[in-house]
Amino acid sequence: MRRADEDQKMGVVATVNGRERRFEVLPRVSLADSLREELGLYGVRVGCEHGVCGACTIIVDDLPVRSCLMLGVQADGKTIRTVESLGGGKELHPLQQAFQRHHALQCGFCTSGILATAQALLEENPCPTRDEVREVLSGNICRCTGYQTIVDAIMDYAACAQANDTAFDAGAGESAT
Amino acid sequence: MKFPAFSYACPTSLAEAIELLNDDEDSRPLAGGQSLLPMMALRVAAPRMLVDLGNIEALRQSVVLPDSMRIGAMATHAMNAASFDIWMHFPLMAQALHHVAHQAVRNRGTFGGSIAHADAGAEMPLVVSALDGVLLLDGQSGQRTLPASEFFQGHYTTAIEPGEILTGVEIPFSDMDWAFEELSRRPGDLAIAMVAAGVSVEDGVCSQARLMLGGISDHPIRAVEAETYLIGRELTPNVIRAAAGMSAAGIHARSDTHASADFRLSLATTLMRRALTQLATGAI
Structure with a gap:
């Protein structure tokens, strides 16, 4: 049985952004803080730290989850994707380009969580309606944009993807521009 | 923090x-x-x-039995919302699941966790109470079962003893039609007030009724007087208005930063009227 005392670090092996990563954390450390501090994935934003704001949303085993409401030790054996995996981490992914075109971010603090939420939606439902986009975004708080431009960006991306008949590909954009 | x-x-x-x-x-x-x-x-x-409890596979399993379904405590809200069996057998639960938090929380949050936590504004305790679910508990002194009516004792308070684990809930199939109504401040928030209403209509009159209110008091409340009133009556607008008024009468409502006790009672009446109207008109 995996077990650790409060002052004892526990080993974790997880697939993070396509690579097997190993790290050790105390039980009390959230997955969000583990990814930031142990693996340097600073795209994971820590906002409210109690599951309300959605800024820390990442994708675990293909499902969006709050990384502040998961423990680092619970990541063992999981497959994790953070915003760093979008566009292969080199170029902006077409979804990020759509955010840029539509001014769907100002300070950007909530953006990686919103991208993860949008990515999970688009993987499941490549042509969502505006209402469906608003529904999934209801779990993410953005204090800058008023949300309209975020919905515009996601709808624009979905329309382009539909026109080109392409499914959501997290690695897309790598060879673009 | x-x-x-x-x-x-x-x-x-x-x-x-x-x-x-x-x-x-x-x-x-x-x-x-x-x-x-x-x-x-x-x-x-x-x-x-x-x-x-995340690595105990048995707790995640749900089974359809001849007259009931046993839902595993560790089944997530997302798994239950996507379950064909739940959609078919417990439309009330399927409706209520739309109101449970947000997608990212539903992907981790569990059916049993929500029930054992027993927040007065959570949907699953109300659903399990309305459908007469039987709670399955396991501890050092063995297994025991409890009806929902004895399980929920107050806000964050249940009949689970220290050292016991809620392993699942067995819910009998219901032949009633069900409607669920909720009001919360923002989508995904805990309910300020919610109702679950079930009726059977035979020869134009109500032959069975189950009316439950959640979020109003510190645990799900059954409106027995209003249920009795509905039996033998046709679900006309006047009957619905009277039953809805009766359902909230006499409840000791809670008051907090989200809503006063009076506002909660007024919401309970309105939501019950809407739920019964849905059932009467078939507009579910």
Whole structure:
């Protein structure tokens, strides 16, 4: 049985952004803080730290989850994707380009969580309606944009993807521009 | 805030989990962590040990039985919302699941966790009470079952004894039609007020009724007087208005920063009227 005392670090092996990563954390450390501090994935934003704001949303085993409401030790054996995996981490992914075109971010603090939420939606439902986009975004708080431009960006991306008949590909954009 | 320090164990069998919970009286089972972890971050709870139930496969399983369905405590809200069996047998639960938090929370939050946590504004305790679910508990002294009416005792308070684990809920199939109505401040928030209404209509009159209110008091409340009133009556607008008024009468409503007791009672009446109107018009 995996077990650790409060002052004892526990080993974790997880697939993070396509690579097997190993790290050790105390039980009390959230997955969000583990990814930031142990693996340097600073795209994971820590906002409210109690599951309300959605800024820390990442994708675990293909499902969006709050990384502040998961423990680092619970990541063992999981497959994790953070915003760093979008566009292969080199170029902006077409979804990020759509955010840029539509001014769907100002300070950007909530953006990686919103991208993860949008990515999970688009993987499941490549042509969502505006209402469906608003529904999934209801779990993410953005204090800058008023949300309209975020919905515009996601709808624009979905329309382009539909026109080109392409499914959501997290690695897309790598060879673009 | 960061979580307070705690020790952690992730058993792979129910027996191990029960042993761990009994070894340390300040240990708590960790289901999806979508309520307990925020409470720890806010320092409302600070258990010395968390026993993670996430690797106990048996707790995630749901089974359809001849007259009922047993839903595993560790089935997530997302799994239940996508379950064909739940959609077919418990449309009330399927409707209520639309109101449970947000997608990212539904992917981790569990059915049993929500029930054991027993927040007065949570939907699953109301659903399980309305459908006469039987709660399955397992502990060192063996298994026991409890009807929902005896399980929910107050806000965050249930009949679970220290060292016991809620393993699932067995819910009998219902032949009534059901409607669910809720009001919350924002989509995904806990309910300020919610109702579950079930009726059977035979020869134009109501032959069976079950009316439950949630979020109003500190635990789900059954409106027995209003149920009795409906039997033998046709669901006309006047009858619905009278039953809805009766359903909230005499309840000791709670008052908090979200709503006063009076406002909650007024909402209860309105939501019950809407739910019964849905059932009467078939506009579900």
